[in-house]
Amino acid sequence: MPNITTFTFVFIGGALGSLLRWGLGSAIYERYTGKFPLGTFVINVTGAFVMGLLSTLMGVDWRDRFGSFFTAFVLTGLLGGYTTFSSYELDTVTAYNKRERGIALLYWVGSVAAGLLAAALGWWIAIQIS
Amino acid sequence: MLKNMFLVMLGGGIGAVVREALIMVVPQLPGGSEAPIFVANMTAALLIGLTAGLAVKDGIIGPAGKLFIATGIMGGLSTFSSFVWGADKMLADPSLRLRGLLFVAASMIFGFLLVQSGLWIGQRLISRSN
Numbered sequence: 001m002p003n004i005t006t007f008t009f010v011f012i013g014g015a016l017g018s019l020l021r022w023g024l025g026s027a028i029y030e031r032y033t034g035k036f037p038l039g040t041f042v043i044n045v046t047g048a049f050v051m052g053l054l055s056t057l058m059g060v061d062w063r064d065r066f067g068s069f070f071t072a073f074v075l076t077g078l079l080g081g082y083t084t085f086s087s088y089e090l091d092t093v094t095a096y097n098k099r100e101r102g103i104a105l106l107y108w109v110g111s112v113a114a115g116l117l118a119a120a121l122g123w124w125i126a127i128q129i130s
Numbered sequence: 131m132l133k134n135m136f137l138v139m140l141g142g143g144i145g146a147v148v149r150e151a152l153i154m155v156v157p158q159l160p161g162g163s164e165a166p167i168f169v170a171n172m173t174a175a176l177l178i179g180l181t182a183g184l185a186v187k188d189g190i191i192g193p194a195g196k197l198f199i200a201t202g203i204m205g206g207l208s209t210f211s212s213f214v215w216g217a218d219k220m221l222a223d224p225s226l227r228l229r230g231l232l233f234v235a236a237s238m239i240f241g242f243l244l245v246q247s248g249l250w251i252g253q254r255l256i257s258r259s260n
Contacts, residue, residue, distance in 0.1 A: 010150040011143040014206040018142020019135060022201055044210040051211035052218065075212070076150055081142045083210035086174035086200070089241040090182060093249065096242075112238060115214035116221075123218070 006072045013077015021082050035103050037091035040084065041111055047083035048115040051075065052122025057130055134197055141202015145174070149207050161226055164233045167212050171237060172244055174208035179245035183252015190256065213237060 025039035032038050054060075058070055088111055095104035149170045156166040181200045185191040191199065220230025 007147055007150060010146050014146020014149075015139035015143035018145070018202055018206050019139050021142075021205060022135075022138045022197075044214075047211040048214045051215045055215060072150070076153070077146050079211045080149060080209040081146050081206045084205040085171040085208035085210050085213055085237070085241065086178040086204040086245075087208075088210055089175045089245045090178050090200075092242060093179065093245040094182075097249075108238065108242070111210075112214065112234060115210060116218055116234075119211070119215040119218045 009069060009072040010077045013073040014081035017078040017081025017083075020078075021084060035095070035100055037095070037107055040087045040091050041107065041114070044083045044088060044111055045114045045118045047079050049118040049122040051079050051083075052119035053126050054079075054122075056123045056126035133194070137194060137198040138202045138205075141198045142206035145203040145206025145208075148203075149209065162216070162220055162229065162233075164216050164220065164229075167209065167216060168233065168237060171208045171213060172240055174204040175241040175244040176248045178204040178208075179248020179250075180252045181248070182245075183249040184256060186253070186256060188256075189252075190259070 021043050024043060028039040028042060054074060060071055060075065092104050092108040095101075095107060149166075152170050153163070153166040156169050159165050178200050181191060181196060181204065183189075185193075185196040185200070217230050217234045220226040220233060223230075
């Protein structure tokens, strides 16, 4: 697949994934007002699950992130745009600087622990059904 | 509302394309592809901190700019799903396990410190311009 096609798919996927992240995050924070950054947490953990599931189902090596419609549009674009590492760290720093150190630590470690488990669960389910 | 959606989508698309370009140009270390993900996430961490620092009350970045840069570009540039999925695959491989642990720990710690650094720089720039 030519580079320009790959980049177009990544752009569209990234735009749609980001819109979904913003929409879902806004919907969660409209209903939930606790101190724990639940919106980004839910987004990142669900995105990790889908990444593990789809990569395994489609037989895509984790090192392969471009060159086909699926890797460019779905994995790099949609899922990459949907999940975010920068907001994860910004949420952590924000809680930490507000002296909500317990929440900061729980979120900082908990997001990665839950993300690792969610991606592994996606892989396991893919193995069972394929 | 429509303008905000447009800002998030445009930013997310741009961020994802920059991440894709990093995947193509950042040299892969033998065996894994964590280097481009790490570079994308660390860059986005520094810049989201800087954006948040510049977007304080009476800052030089307003709500629309924050939505475009932080939610859009940095959210699209950084990725959580590829981060934890790549880490899972490395942790599952005995020959890459230690490197996987380093990848996770370094991402978490340097991401945190880079957001703090970006915030600090942003706040200094604001206080100097006032």
